[in-house]
Amino acid sequence: MEAKLDLPFDTEEMLAGLRTWVECESPTHDAAAVNRMMALAGRHLAIMGATVETIPGRMGLGDCVRARFPHPSNEPGILVMAHLDTVHPVGTLQNGLHFRREGDKAYGPAIQDMKGGTYLAIEAIRQLAIAGIATSKPVTVLLTSDEEIGSPSTRDLIEAEAARHSVVLVPEPARPDGGVVTGRYAIARFNLRTTGRPSHAGARLGEGRSAIREMAKQIVAIEEMTTDACTFSVGVIHGGQWVNCVATHCDAESLSMAKRQEDLDAAVERMLSLKASGNDVSLEVKRGVTRPVWEPNGKVLALHAQAESIAKRIGFALPHQSAGGGSDGNFTGAMGIPTLDGLGIVGALAHTLEEHVQISSMVPRAKLLAGLLQTV
Template sequence: MEAKLDLPFDNEAMLAGLRTWVECESPTHDAAAVNRMMALAARHLALMGATVETIPGRMGFGDCVRARLPHTSNEPGILVMAHLDTVHPVGTLANGLPFRREGDKAYGPGIQDMKGGTYLAIEAIRQLAIAGIATSKPVTVLLTPDEEVGSPSTRDLIEAEAARHSVVLVPEPARPDGGVVTGRYAIARFNLRTTGKPSHAGARLGEGRSAIREMCKQVIAIEEMTTEACTFSVGVIHAGQWVNCVATYCDAEALSMAKRQEDLDAAVEIMLNRKATGNDVSLEVTRGVTRPVWEPDAKVMALHAKAEAIAKRLGFALPHQSSGGGSDGNFTGAMGIPTLDGLGIIGAQAHTLEEHVIVSSMAPRAKLFAGLLQSV
């Protein structure tokens, strides 16, 4: 049966609802803030008739929310997988990125990555329920709190839940051309610590060995290893408490991304074997969270073909691509479960103070999502 696409999605109504989510700030490292956002989404799902449960967080991160929608079948169903944490600290709304509307653009922390896509996916489920249109399979929504730092506390839950489903839909942001994601590059994170020798920076500077200086050398060397096959970057550094003390320790976090797993594996080996630049300082590198490469297979391409056919009926093209910037789709795609990612809103400038979405893309993308829920 052909999917019904003439559902009454309204861009303005959806934006008004999304605003309440955007204005509930939820940075990853603030578990209480993330849990406030989880509670808001859980109530939204409960009002739709979903059976909602909260799964307690661990490792200092927030909780997860899992919602199961009523269905007559018990077959393996559709997992809608999304995260509600953002990279924007509490206070970003007041200082730098308030929710605002400028023409067809709406701005706010996390509005593109990925509260907008999550909201439209849930709205798609709601509109189907109101219209009395059944989804093709049972639907579960899994909302997680730590995707922006690699999902260290939730990967096991994501993989266990995905294994009970036949299809995974991920409403991460659409590609700039409006396309979707059918594969993701591999990503590895690393924790670095340099150790020096303390001294009084004013009275006995020459007796010290600065951990900060050594880390600066390492950062330059690491980032200069970037090639077309594999990138290296350092995004976090912490060191020092007093300017008049030569720093004993300096900690940093690095990230490497590659299109092929073998290139990432080589990068991991290089990073774990890095040495300090001198004998009077030391360097320790440990491996952090890793996202496996997700390469599209025939099942993924068949899933994209269904989405493309729905998009054509709605009047727009739906190209696909493999993409950097990992998501939890890396995990499910690498498991061999048909996964379609990038189903969220069209926008730009994620992770910046110019993060925004295109308001007019909301209803068409929600119709696409609703069509997939009826078809896959």
């Protein structure tokens, strides 16, 4: 069956609706803020006719929303999977990244990663329903709350829900060339703590052993382990309480990414075997959240070919690639469920104060999603 793509997507209406989402700030670690965003999206889905459930959060993180749309078939369906948590703290709208439009660009916190793509996917479902066009299979939308920190509280939910479906569509941002993602690299996070010996930094500096100094040495050593096969980076560090005290503790978080699982496994072994530089200080390394490598198989490539054919009809190319960065598609792809990622808006500079999308990409990407929902 050939998908019907001549749907009345309206750029201005979509951009106005997306603005309400962007202006509902929802950083991962602010559960109340995430829940406000989940409520906004849940209400939107309920108005569309979905049966909406709120799934309580855990680990101090926000709730999730699951929406199921009516369909005559009971066969395993299509899972549209997205996250509504962001890396931008509440207040970003007033301090550096307010919603604005400049030519073909629209700016705002999480507009690219990934509220834009999520909004388009839901709009595609809505337009199909208005037009009376059935999706090929039952559709479920799962909106999660902690993807930006590796999905520690939702991985079990994601995998359980995905197992009930035959295909997964992930509207994470499009690749810079407008392409989609058919595989993702493996990622591991680590929590590090150094412990030193306190002293008065002014009167008895020599008696202390600084945990911050030790962590600084470890950071340099860790980042110098980076190779073409695997990267090592430290992105968070907290140490000390008073400048006139030699710090007793220092905490850091590091991340490693590899294209192959065996390279990540080797990185994990290296990280867990790190030692302190001296006997007067100690180092503890704990493994955090891990995303498995997702390598494309024949079913994924067939799914891409189907998407590529739809994109060609719309009028744009749709290359594919494996990508870094990680997403919840790592989990479903590694499970062997045909997964197509990177279906969201074209844009740039996610996770920065210049995050934006290309407005002109909204309608073509929405049509692509609508086409996939009719044919996969």
